[in-house]
Amino acid sequence: MRWAGWDGWLAGRRGVLTLLAAYLGSAVICGFVAAAATVAFVDLHVYQIGAAAVVHGVWLYGVRHWGLPFTYPPFAAVVFTPLAMVPWSFAVGLMFAANTAATPVMFYLALRLKPVADWLGRADAARLALAVAVIAIWLEPVYTTFAFGQVNILLTVMVLIDLTLPDKSASKGVATGIAAGLKLIPLIFVLYLAATRRMRAALVALGSFAATIAVGYAVVPHASQYYWADLTFLDTNRISRLSNDWNQSLLGAVSRTFGYEPGARWLLPVGAIGLAGLALAARAGRQGNDATGYGLCAVTGLLVSPISWTHHWVMAVPALLLAVLAVWRRRHEAPRLARFWLTVIAVLAAIGWTGIARHQPRLSPNQQLHLPVFWQVVSEIYVLAGLAALGIAAGAYLRQRAGHGRLAGAEPDQPLAVAGRPPPESAGPLRPRTSE
Numbered sequence: 001m002r003w004a005g006w007d008g009w010l011a012g013r014r015g016v017l018t019l020l021a022a023y024l025g026s027a028v029i030c031g032f033v034a035a036a037a038t039v040a041f042v043d044l045h046v047y048q049i050g051a052a053a054v055v056h057g058v059w060l061y062g063v064r065h066w067g068l069p070f071t072y073p074p075f076a077a078v079v080f081t082p083l084a085m086v087p088w089s090f091a092v093g094l095m096f097a098a099n100t101a102a103t104p105v106m107f108y109l110a111l112r113l114k115p116v117a118d119w120l121g122r123a124d125a126a127r128l129a130l131a132v133a134v135i136a137i138w139l140e141p142v143y144t145t146f147a148f149g150q151v152n153i154l155l156t157v158m159v160l161i162d163l164t165l166p167d168k169s170a171s172k173g174v175a176t177g178i179a180a181g182l183k184l185i186p187l188i189f190v191l192y193l194a195a196t197r198r199m200r201a202a203l204v205a206l207g208s209f210a211a212t213i214a215v216g217y218a219v220v221p222h223a224s225q226y227y228w229a230d231l232t233f234l235d236t237n238r239i240s241r242l243s244n245d246w247n248q249s250l251l252g253a254v255s256r257t258f259g260y261e262p263g264a265r266w267l268l269p270v271g272a273i274g275l276a277g278l279a280l281a282a283r284a285g286r287q288g289n290d291a292t293g294y295g296l297c298a299v300t301g302l303l304v305s306p307i308s309w310t311h312h313w314v315m316a317v318p319a320l321l322l323a324v325l326a327v328w329r330r331r332h333e334a335p336r337l338a339r340f341w342l343t344v345i346a347v348l349a350a351i352g353w354t355g356i357a358r359h360q361p362r363l364s365p366n367q368q369l370h371l372p373v374f375w376q377v378v379s380e381i382y383v384l385a386g387l388a389a390l391g392i393a394a395g396a397y398l399r400q401r402a403g404h405g406r407l408a409g410a411e412p413d414q415p416l417a418v419a420g421r422p423p424p425e426s427a428g429p430l431r432p433r434t435s436e
Helices: 012-036 042-056 074-079 081-085 088-110 122-136 140-148 152-164 174-182 185-195 199-219 221-229 250-258 264-286 290-304 310-329 335-354 373-378 381-408
Strands: none
Touching: 012 088, 012 122, 012 140, 042 074, 042 081, 042 088, 042 140, 074 081, 074 174, 074 199, 074 221, 088 122, 088 140, 088 152, 088 310, 122 310, 140 152, 140 310, 140 335, 152 174, 152 185, 152 290, 152 310, 174 185, 174 199, 185 199, 185 264, 185 290, 199 221, 250 264, 250 381, 264 290, 264 381, 290 310, 290 381, 310 335, 310 381, 335 381, 373 381
């Protein structure tokens, strides 16, 4: 990939060092801004008190910080136990350093997904990942992960590690299963592995997830009984009301749109959207396009999860980069269409940089069910973008099906383009897209 005239100062070691310095400078500024925020590292506090509960034998699901309970699986508290043994300032520095290191790694791994890995060499992917990280760190999902001391970037890296491993790798699936043991949202990627016919990796992921449950039972058996056997993990009220205007899930959007907390009857349409999204992701993955598959699967998981805070949506951020690359690669085929999609992606990024979804007036739970139209749209902006991504993917699928139908009736010696399907070499790879 050419760097459009930037090769001179971005090439080689000098280019990497320049981008690394720019990224570290951006990250340091982000850290200072995060530290000055009212909610600075609030979720890290929750991790620490959960870890302390395990160390001191206190009831895990009874501890609170600013009224926020520990809501994660018991395995997460076990993993966080080192945080209970170090000073608070060290814990903050450790989490900040981990997120700082993981952010460009997240983008790099996304660029190693097929077919993007065939377009970019490793060196170009590393440079592009650093360049993107300089500005992407200020996108709301990324910034709030830093500001709250969250682990969502690390979980995203774990999922991407598995997807970039060769399918024959014996360890493929381990990282995804462990990530799901820390938070449940990555579980959808176990289904993705199975649906893309990588059954061994899916079984390994499922086994790793089961191992995290077993570890929880071994260390904190009563808490594990409460969380798993008593089905407490299904009770979203222990986290928040679904109508919370920071909840960027389908059920959250439904509650704010219709003015009531959604009941069981909404599980069917939400489940249908989830199955459709997973089917679209799996179809891309089976065609060797894990870039599209990853993006659609991440968006689907975030939509169907009952609670999806804005910082959870960091899992979908790499999909924006992948979409830009796909559109840019095909810009000469349809320049106007390319400009349109690049503009759409730029608008989505601008929404992320403004952080408008978190800058709503602080309202009571009842008021959140009766938002003014403008703030209602703002409160559902991630959901709308996610549904649009699935809609675009579904439209592309239907167009391709129609093309296959025309191809079936074409003369055998007709070129594919005449039969209604573009030649293989022109086919684009990607169709665009608290404390918990």
